[in-house]
Amino acid sequence: MKNDGMNMKEVQDYYNSSDSKKYRTLEYFIKREGLISTILHDCIRTSVLDIGAGDAFWAKYFIDIIDSYTAIEYGKDNCSLITNNVNSSHCKIKVINADAFCFDYKNIYAETLFFGFFISHFSMPKIINLLRKIRQNIAFKRILILDSCWSEYRKNKFITNELKLQKRIVGPGGKTVEIPKRFISAVDLQELSYSLNMDLEIKFVDEYWRCALLK
Secondary structure (H helix, E strand, O other): OOOOOOOHHHHHHHHOOHHHHHHOOOHHHHHHHHHHHHHHHHHOOOEEEEEOOOOOHHHHHOHHHOOEEEEEEOOHHHHHHHHHHOOOOOOEEEEEEOOOOOOOOOOOOOOEEEEEOOHHHOOHHHHHHHHHHHHOOOOOOEEEEEEEEOOHHHHOOOOOOOOEEEEEEEOOOOEEEEEEEOOEOHHHHHHHHHHHOOOEEEEEEOOOEEEEEEO
16 A cells, blocks of 8 residues: 555554554454454455455455455565465465556456555545546446544544544554554545445444445
């Protein structure tokens, strides 16, 4: 994922840090991971385009029930992570090293677009323009979104302007990295639904995460 407002080296250092890896072992994360894995398994269809795939962490929950998986991620190292993490004996896997906003999306077939913790890093108009661009080349039928949501819990932890800064600690030196995040709200999802003329179904929401299906 490439973002205009962040230092990518610092962000990559965070995601490669022991603090980040430990996060996925916390009870809070594991509990939600179990719920989301079921939703992914039920909502994903035959072919998937994973946009801003990161390390493709969530792909393991649907890779064995689809025929084609294409991941778009920015950076050679990140793409190598996806290649190492995603394996299947029958699913055709393709990893593309590209900025999601600059890629042309030609010659790609995908029934489902998956955004896992990607949309909240950008403004909603930018995301809507991206989806309209994708629609010009890909006849997708559904969009599955998993992301952080704005809540009373977060209100006391993050700056409450439109582009909220999520502060993360990197490494033993305690260095702080500010990652721009908007967090996904119900209004954001309604705006997406209206702009794309797609029906919206909220699959999961709590004080941390929101998962929604547009079709």
